[in-house]
Amino acid sequence: MKDDIFYEKLETEIDLLLDEFKNDKFLQKQDNNGRKSYGLLLWFLKNYLPQKEILDAKEYITEGEEDSSCDIIFENENNLGENVFYVIQSKWFIKSNINKRNETTKDLKACLADFRCILKGDKQLSEINLKFNQRYSAFLNHKKRNGKIKFVFLALCKGPNKRELSPYLKELESNLIGFNILNIFKLKKQYIEQRYKGARTHNPIETPYEPKRELNLEIIKSQHINMKGALKDLPSKAYIFLVRPLEIYKLFDMYGHSLFYKNIRNPLARSFYNQNISLTLKKNPSYFWYFNNGITAITEEISEFHSDAERITLKGIQIINGAQTVFSIYSTYKFANDDERSAMDRNCLITIRILRTLGHDFDLDVTRYTNSQNPIQERDFHSNDDIQKRIQSHFLKSTNIWYETRRGEYRKKDKSVLILSNQKLAQTYLAYSLKDPHASKAKTKLIFNTEKDGLYGRIFNDNLDYKEMLVSYYLYRFIESKREEWGKKLNKIRKIDNPSSEEIQMFDFDFLQYSSFDILALFKNIFLLTNENNINFINTKLISYFETGDTTKILPYYNILINILKDFISLKKNKEKILSLSRYFKSVEAFNEISKYVELQELIYGRLKL
Numbered sequence: 001m002k003d004d005i006f007y008e009k010l011e012t013e014i015d016l017l018l019d020e021f022k023n024d025k026f027l028q029k030q031d032n033n034g035r036k037s038y039g040l041l042l043w044f045l046k047n048y049l050p051q052k053e054i055l056d057a058k059e060y061i062t063e064g065e066e067d068s069s070c071d072i073i074f075e076n077e078n079n080l081g082e083n084v085f086y087v088i089q090s091k092w093f094i095k096s097n098i099n100k101r102n103e104t105t106k107d108l109k110a111c112l113a114d115f116r117c118i119l120k121g122d123k124q125l126s127e128i129n130l131k132f133n134q135r136y137s138a139f140l141n142h143k144k145r146n147g148k149i150k151f152v153f154l155a156l157c158k159g160p161n162k163r164e165l166s167p168y169l170k171e172l173e174s175n176l177i178g179f180n181i182l183n184i185f186k187l188k189k190q191y192i193e194q195r196y197k198g199a200r201t202h203n204p205i206e207t208p209y210e211p212k213r214e215l216n217l218e219i220i221k222s223q224h225i226n227m228k229g230a231l232k233d234l235p236s237k238a239y240i241f242l243v244r245p246l247e248i249y250k251l252f253d254m255y256g257h258s259l260f261y262k263n264i265r266n267p268l269a270r271s272f273y274n275q276n277i278s279l280t281l282k283k284n285p286s287y288f289w290y291f292n293n294g295i296t297a298i299t300e301e302i303s304e305f306h307s308d309a310e311r312i313t314l315k316g317i318q319i320i321n322g323a324q325t326v327f328s329i330y331s332t333y334k335f336a337n338d339d340e341r342s343a344m345d346r347n348c349l350i351t352i353r354i355l356r357t358l359g360h361d362f363d364l365d366v367t368r369y370t371n372s373q374n375p376i377q378e379r380d381f382h383s384n385d386d387i388q389k390r391i392q393s394h395f396l397k398s399t400n401i402w403y404e405t406r407r408g409e410y411r412k413k414d415k416s417v418l419i420l421s422n423q424k425l426a427q428t429y430l431a432y433s434l435k436d437p438h439a440s441k442a443k444t445k446l447i448f449n450t451e452k453d454g455l456y457g458r459i460f461n462d463n464l465d466y467k468e469m470l471v472s473y474y475l476y477r478f479i480e481s482k483r484e485e486w487g488k489k490l491n492k493i494r495k496i497d498n499p500s501s502e503e504i505q506m507f508d509f510d511f512l513q514y515s516s517f518d519i520l521a522l523f524k525n526i527f528l529l530t531n532e533n534n535i536n537f538i539n540t541k542l543i544s545y546f547e548t549g550d551t552t553k554i555l556p557y558y559n560i561l562i563n564i565l566k567d568f569i570s571l572k573k574n575k576e577k578i579l580s581l582s583r584y585f586k587s588v589e590a591f592n593e594i595s596k597y598v599e600l601q602e603l604i605y606g607r608l609k610l
Contacts, residue, residue, distance in 0.1 A: 045057040085139050428473045
């Protein structure tokens with residue numbers, strides 16, 4: 001989702017909030033820019049303090065008749081359960097200015113100076129803005145108790161990053177003090193996490209949204225196994241508990257898909273397995289324990305508890321196996337009536353294994369080897385790789401494409417964006433950038449394989465540029481659209497009783513039905529001839545053409561390529577008997593032979609310019 005589209009969505013929500021507060025006396029005195037600026041504060045509180053009603057949260061706004069150099073002061077718990085005071089300074093930008101960096105840097109440096117003044121307690125109380133006085137006093141009392149503090153610069157623009165400001169942050173970053181910039185990209189990223197990925201958190205400022213604070217889980221009394229007592233030399237503290245459906249419902253209701261950040265995939269929205277879980281819960285709850293493998297979770301710590309305890313305390317939780325079970329129980333319980341819920345809690349038991357984490361590799365191995373009714377793909381095991389997160393971030397920053405690293409990652413769709421899997425993009429990148437159309441067609445199962453013959457390291461490495469990946473997809477889609485056009489033309493001719501000689505000659509292009517990846521691979525060579533020293537320039541131009549729907553400068557290259565390929569296939573047919581074009585283009589030799597022939601024709605490409 002590009003910044004301008006997100007801006008429009010956010011502005012629409014702000015306008016609705018301003019309409020809700022249209023009788024506010026302070027707002028009535030403001031011009032349009034002042035109203036929007038205040039509306040941003042309301043929007044921020046509504047979305048970043050979700051447990052508060054907006055009317056109550058509005059009291060945290062310190063912006064008023066007199067400029068206090070901070071717009072919001074409020075307190076909230078961070079993801080560790082610690083009480084934190086947040087001081088917010090915001091800057092509203094009109095849509096045409098969201099890319100301005102220099103002006104923002106100037107504003108931010110002034111803001112940092114004010115933050116330092118506030119931190120020292122040197123800020124003068126206001127004779128007019130009593131709300132600021134009240135919130136500032138609460139802030140100073142919190143500081144006296146050694147409470148944690150975080151300063152936030154909220155700006156509806158791209159703005160600078162923290163690295164550029166490091167000389168100005170010495171007093172604002174320590175174990176007790178933090179500073180954060182919420183620019184348009186971070187706002188957009190967090191917006192998507194919550195609205196489209198289903199993450200839930202009581203404090204969206206703190207990312208990632210993994211539940212890390214202490215939580216209590218109600219268990220069946222005296223019905224647990226301490227694995228330390230059952231196995232010698234156990235590497236991790238581990239228990240097996242029995243819980244009721246209500247506990248699983250409450251867990252998901254509180255944290256949503258934030259429970260699955262360390263899982264290799266989100267629960268699939270539609271699954272035959274999900275339907276069976278739901279049916280068993282409703283119709284045969286007492287059989288559930290027999291039919292279901294249960295849930296596996298990891299935690300930072302499992303507090304000590306008595307043998308007859310009815311509650312246990314965990315420090316954070318992540319479901320690494322059993323996402324389908326959790327989501328299905330939640331959905332079934334949510335829409336059940338009171339009698340059905342009572343029957344579930346009375347008769348249904350769910351096994352939950354809780355392990356103390358030993359680190360990423362341990363967590364991933366547990367996920368890999370635990371049983372799963374929905375088959376796990378190789379792709380799933382790389383969903384949390386750093387390089388996957390990096391590419392996803394690049395796509396999110398600059399395109400209207402959401403790069404999907406794991407199945408079911410985006411719970412909701414948006415008509416303004418296209419969701420593409422890393423599998424599909426890797427397949428086209430392999431053909432276009434790595435010039436291996438044969439692997440793109442015949443070795444898709446190896447794309448996420450890291451073994452000796454696997455393709456994962458060859459594709460996903462530091463050389464991978466998201467622009468190149470995007471270009472490969474756009475070009476493939478363009479080639480496929482031409483293939484479909486040719487297919488329709490040839491099908492019409494087949495229905496003609498007496499086709500003309502020109503119509504019959506069109507069957508010389510029948511190879512287009514089998515050669516899309518080969519054509520994609522050849523495109524890279526001819527584009528490099530236009531500007532071989534600046535691939536970034538080529539990619540930027542191509543992306544611009546595709547996103548504006550103007551492919552007139554790409555079409556000549558395509559026409560040259562398919563005519564050269566037509567001549568090559570004709571020569572091939574004359575020299576050798578090709579019984580099946582489909583089989584030929586699946587062979588390893590096909591592209592090597594084609595590319596050698598095309599190289600002899602390369603001089604003609606010099607006439608064309610991107």
